[in-house]
Amino acid sequence: MRKPLVIDCHGHYTTAPKTLENWRNAQVANLNTPELGPRAPDLKISDDELRESIETNQLRLMKERGSDLTIFSPRASFMAHHIGDRETSATWAAICNELCYRVSQLFPDHFIGAAMLPQSPGVDPKTCIPELERCVQEYGMVGINLNPDPSGGHWTSPPLSDRHWYPIYEKMVEYDIPAMIHVSTSCNPCFHTTGAHYLNADTTAFMQCLTSDLFKDFPSLKFLIPHGGGAVPYHWGRFRGLAQEMKKPLLQEHLLNNIYFDTCVYHQPGIDLLTKVIPTKNVLFASETIGAVRGIDPETGHYYDDTKRYIQAAALSDEDRFQIFEGNARRVFPRLDAALKQKGI
Ligand SMILES: [Zn+2]
Numbered sequence: 001m002r003k004p005l006v007i008d009c010h011g012h013y014t015t016a017p018k019t020l021e022n023w024r025n026a027q028v029a030n031l032n033t034p035e036l037g038p039r040a041p042d043l044k045i046s047d048d049e050l051r052e053s054i055e056t057n058q059l060r061l062m063k064e065r066g067s068d069l070t071i072f073s074p075r076a077s078f079m080a081h082h083i084g085d086r087e088t089s090a091t092w093a094a095i096c097n098e099l100c101y102r103v104s105q106l107f108p109d110h111f112i113g114a115a116m117l118p119q120s121p122g123v124d125p126k127t128c129i130p131e132l133e134r135c136v137q138e139y140g141m142v143g144i145n146l147n148p149d150p151s152g153g154h155w156t157s158p159p160l161s162d163r164h165w166y167p168i169y170e171k172m173v174e175y176d177i178p179a180m181i182h183v184s185t186s187c188n189p190c191f192h193t194t195g196a197h198y199l200n201a202d203t204t205a206f207m208q209c210l211t212s213d214l215f216k217d218f219p220s221l222k223f224l225i226p227h228g229g230g231a232v233p234y235h236w237g238r239f240r241g242l243a244q245e246m247k248k249p250l251l252q253e254h255l256l257n258n259i260y261f262d263t264c265v266y267h268q269p270g271i272d273l274l275t276k277v278i279p280t281k282n283v284l285f286a287s288e289t290i291g292a293v294r295g296i297d298p299e300t301g302h303y304y305d306d307t308k309r310y311i312q313a314a315a316l317s318d319e320d321r322f323q324i325f326e327g328n329a330r331r332v333f334p335r336l337d338a339a340l341k342q343k344g345i
Pocket of ligand 1: 010
């Protein structure tokens with residue numbers, strides 16, 4: 001069997017030049033006086049600045065760790081859909097998506113884009129469609145990040161199974177792109193952003209799908225639940241039992257043709273459990289580098305987010321490992337597969 005291409009399906013542009021953050025701060029400072037705030041063209045970041053921000057960070061770590069290609073989206077905690085209104089989010093999403101696109105153009109062998117959406121609390125998700133179309137058609141992006149809670153920790157939107165979200169799903173099915181279900185910054189002090197809100201949302205999204213018949217309406221819809229699926233694999237028995245009581249089909253057929261989990265679990269026992277409980281076909285390699293947990297684990301001497309090590313050490317066959325590193329990503333992201341095939345890969 002040939003060596004797999006190592007595809008990291010979860011990377012964000014967390015290292016963008018500071019100018020981006022300054023632009024955003026000026027936008028936020030002028031929410032009530034947008035005429036005084038910055039305009040999109042005021043943001044100037046050169047190719048050299050982009051190159052440096054990637055070469056010294058994500059690309060350096062990818063090379064050190066042996067990861068080939070990252071599906072690259074705007075910084076999740078910066079999406080902050082709760083800030084401002086639809087216009088605020090539209091301008092911000094367009095800027096952030098364009099930067100990820102430019103990175104994918106500068107490093108076409110190592111990065112391919114996934115889009116953030118210009119969501120805003122209380123606003124019809126169909127307003128996100130033009131940006132989604134632009135990102136897929138003009139930027140060649142292969143997926144989207146869908147925020148199930150644009151309110152930032154207050155959960156004011158209907159569940160993902162509600163028709164509220166259907167315009168997005170219709171477009172996803174049309175384009176054959178998956179969505180990573182990914183919240184952003186928590187503005188609810190009860191929930192730490194990356195330690196609680198993210199994992200809560202992963203678990204919540206799974207349960208919203210479980211209690212519904214969403215995938216009967218959209219048999220080819222695909223969701224990628226990040227951070228190892230939150231609490232889902234660990235509590236698989238609870239979810240199976242609840243589904244049984246609700247007279248739902250077995251989870252294998254009810255959800256596992258549509259829901260996938262990444263490997264952003266930052267220790268070996270977590271990955272061992274994930275790969276034991278969840279079928280291999282539903283697990284995609286990811287590290288979320290450079291992301292929430294940046295330190296070195298004193299117990300192992302390695303970075304917590306060097307998740308490739310855990311996959312390599314897990315009790316998996318070579319075939320399983322091939323699927324987790326490459327095969328599953330190509331199946332879940334058909335546009336990525338097509339882009340690779342076009343390059344003869
Ligand atoms: Zn993320």
